[in-house]
Amino acid sequence: MPSLDDLLTAAVSGVGGSTRPGQVEMAQAVEHAARAEEHLLVQAGTGTGKSLAYLVPAVAHAQRTGRPVVVATATLALQSQIVDRDMPRVADALEPLLRRRPTYGLVKGRRNYLCAHKLEGGFPDEDEGLFEVGEADAAAGRIGQEVLRLREWADETESGDRDELVPGVSERAWRQVSVSADECFGSRCPLVEECFVERSRTAAKEVDVVVTNHSFMAIDAFEPRAMLPEHDLLVVDEAHELVDRVTSTITDELTVAQVRAAGTRAGRMVETTDGLEDAAATLEAVLTDAPEGRLRSGLPDSLALALERLRDVARGMLTELKPEKGAETDGSRQVATAAVTELFDVAARILEQRELDVVWVSQDPRRGAVLRVAPMSVAMLVRDRVFGAPAAGEGSDDSTPRDRTVVLTSATLELGGTFDAVAGTLGLRGDGSPSWTGLDVGSPFDYPSQAIAYVAQHLPAPGRDGLAPQTLDEIEALVRAAGGRALGLFSSRRAAQQAAEEMRERLGDDHPVLCQGDDQIGTLVRQFAREPGTVLFGTLTLWQGVDVPGSSCQLVLIDRIPFPRPDDPLASARTEAIKAMGGNGFMAVSATHAALRLAQGAGRLVRRSDDRGVVAFLDSRMMTARYAGFLQRSLPPFWPTTDRDLVLGALARLDETAPDPLPVGDPARRGLTGAVEPVASTGSDGAEHPRPVAGSPPAGKGARTAVTGGEGWSEQDDEELRDGVALGLDVPALAEQLDRPDEAVAARLTGLGLRP
Incomplete structure (x- = not known):
């Protein structure tokens, strides 16, 4: 079998790049972890090429052992990237070396597939009188027409996968042809041999790489009946989101309705x-x-x-x-x-x-x-069920351990300079915790020479009454010096809208100001990326998802330290519990949460090796508070300063010498043949930037522009709504997750048929 270095070189060449030290180091660490059966936490900064750094050793492991490797991600965008872009290219590049084409597949929840038994009338109608065979005509309205179309599609589809139905249908119509896991008959179903779900899972047992999401992986770990194929290597990407996703998975709720x-x-x-x-x-x-x-x-x-x-x-x-x-x-x-x-x-x-x-x-x-109930901490559950999960396969029980190696990776796993905070939330600290290794492979970027971290120490500490006049003055000065080119990340929608309205008045036509909610996120970010004099303000979605390399983004503004809300039930409970045990609840919960968000937000600035700019923190507590050092150590190692004049001068020089913005493609679309039209561009660092924002419709889902309740919605937004509803989240929880007003979320749910 070819060496890992040869395989990685071939795969990276297949995407038009060359291997980088951090990428090679990470790939070797993943391979070692799999062979040594030792859990691994690996932080890989932006530009490392971490997806190839774990996919190549995953393929090699599957080739060597004959067992699939499971890759779990937090977002639909990354799942689509792996299945539609990364793995096809890896397979093309490695086939000549392995003398066989690596295989891969996507495993989803049962609700994502047609139910053959329900199509045959084996279940009651979700809506009385709607699902009579042959009667879904114009008189039944739009939903009835959608159901008729679904029945016709069911006779043609080979997969039964909802994502292959283009254009899609409303959730209300889809419920007529699908069932939940609890409603499914399982092996007792008279049509089990024709079941799309069982066929997809049987096929997944034969592939090298199985891609799924955090929630499905958690359900597989917590439920007695395994839903993923038997495997001994699990890779969790976007691992900084794992605890929240697991918590959502095992949160229960009760309503009168x-x-x-x-x-x-x-x-x-x-x-x-x-x-x-x-x-x-x-x-x-x-x-x-x-x-x-x-x-x-x-x-x-x-x-x-x-x-x-x-x-x-x-x-x-x-x-x-x-x-x-x-x-x-x-x-x-x-x-x-x-x-x-x-x-x-x-x-x-x-x-x-x-x-x-x-x-x-x-x-x-x-x-x-x-009425909701959720575990205050999932650390022990994750320790026992993810790092020490039950054996896979039919007939497994809780008494049989599975020897599974887990690799967790993200650009933000080290907080405060160590893995301790994240490891603690995953149950990897304390007596009885499994052994693991932490590795930071760094980033190919020269952060100190590429970016400045500026703290506006002269500003008053943020209050509860909106942005202070001095803060608005600071935003104006920074944006003018930068010639626009500014991404504003705010801790609340109210603050983002206040800043947008004020800057529109002050900046006039010189620098157009876009604000989250004006249109769908993908549209706003593409406009921001194409027009370098433009300013974009937003909240949580932009903190974590924006990828705008080049001269269009040379200033990132962060209005305040993003602590969790004081009335958050789980955060407050965790804080009190840690304090009662003699620990520092604030540092363990609030400061850790803030450090993660700050690292994600600051990471929006440098996306390529030739990016330059400033991250401006408009919260003086970043310098004066007792926890300031912890937050600072969680950021990329930018060059730090509190010198306002120096920063304004640097931004002005960057604006004067800025090159033209990089080309920005429209979202990838999948045609009826299944072919994907890629929109990826390759930067000078060899890293790809396939779309300007994670909120853009993922490859294979097509683009849909919708404005409902004053909010712009992409297909990915709609998918996240569907996922949230499937998890039992209510409107406030969905609104918080998507960082949108309750009334806008409720209106969009109604438009999608997710609420009767």
Whole structure:
């Protein structure tokens, strides 16, 4: 078999570049970890080429062992990049050396596929009267037409994969032809041999690299029945997001509407649902008067009684729903059983008041009060189930350990100069933790000579009443000196909009100011990248997703240290728990959260080896606070200063000598033949920049421009909404995740048919 160096050289040459020291070091470390069966945390800065640095040794490992390697990412954009761009090129480059073409596949949740049994009428209609065969005509409206189109497509598709349906359909229509994991019959299904999901997972057992997402990987680790093929090497990219994704996966919620919907599903198969309706009414009365926020002193008696009533009624109803001995469970009974089981499980979990669980109430403008429960920390769960997961394959149980090596990688794993903070959240510290190695392969960029980190120490500390006049003056001075070319990252939508409105008045036509919400993110970023005098302001999406190399972005503004909200239920619970154990809760939770976000935000500036510019922190606490050193050590090693005149002069010189902006392509589109039109450009560092923002529609999904509720939405935004709904997130949680107003998210959900 060819050496790893030969394979990596061939793969990198296949994408038009050359290997870099950090890339080679990372690839060798991944290969060593796999052979030594030792977990690895590897920080790889922007421009390293880390996807090839783990994909090549992954292919080599699969070739050597005959077992697939699983790659889990946080975002749809990176999954698409790997499947549509990276792996095809790796396969082309390595085929002559390996004398076989490396194979790969994408594994998704059950809801992403057609259900053959449901298509045959094996399940009840989601909407009464909508899914009668042959009757989905114009009289049934838009949803009915979509269902008719889905039935026609079902006769043609070989994969049943929703992403291959172009154009797509609403979530409401898709529910007519798909089922959730809980509703699925599994091996008992009469059409299991024709099941698209089972076929896709069977095929995944035969490939070298299986690509999935963090949430699906977590479900595979936590559920008794394995959904991913048996493997002994797991690579987690975007690993800084893993804890949040795992937390979302195992967060449960309960609403009054959910209780009543379960009663409707079960109504035809039980003697009466009056008990469930009474339980819903009792719960509604309690939650209506409940204040928002965390239940700090345990469950109030009224809520505990309401949940006990719901649990007991659900238990009795589950007994009624059991089919008679020897009878087969039909689709209607399966769906009803899944809905009632969820009520029982959530009510029982909240009543159990587990030591680590946090319970809180939030108000959804459309769904009313939502009762949620989530673990305060997932560190031990991740330690036990991800780093020491159960054996894969049918019939596995919790008692059989799987010897699996885990490689976690990201551009931001070292916070405060060490891996300790991130390792602690993953359960890799303390007694009984598995052994692991941390490696920082650096970046090919010369940060001290390419960028300045400027702290505006003379500004007042940020307050709660919006941006101070002095801060607005500072923004204007910096933007004018830079000749536009500025990306403003703000900790709240209100601050971004305030700055945008003020700068539009002050800058006039000299420098157009774009603000998140004016249009879909991808459109805004492409305009920003193409027009170097333009300014773009935004919030969380821009902090983590923008990739605008070249002269269009020579100034990144960060308005304040991005601490979590003081009323965040999980953050506050974690802080208090660590403090009670004698630790520093602020540093372990709030400062760590802020350090990660700052590192992500500051990383927007230098994307290529010839990029130059300034990251300006408009929060004097970056110099004066006791935790300032920790935050500073979490940033790329830019040249630091507090000298305002020096920075203004540097920005002006950069503006005067700035080259033309780099060409910016439109989003990649997949034609009906499945061919992808790439829009990637290769920088002088050999690193590719396939699209200007992660919020752009990923390759293979096409572009859709929609403005709903005053907000611009891309296809990826819509996919993230669907994913969030599938995870049970309500409107406020989705709004926070996407950093958009609640009312805009609610309007878009309605437009997509995700809310009735």
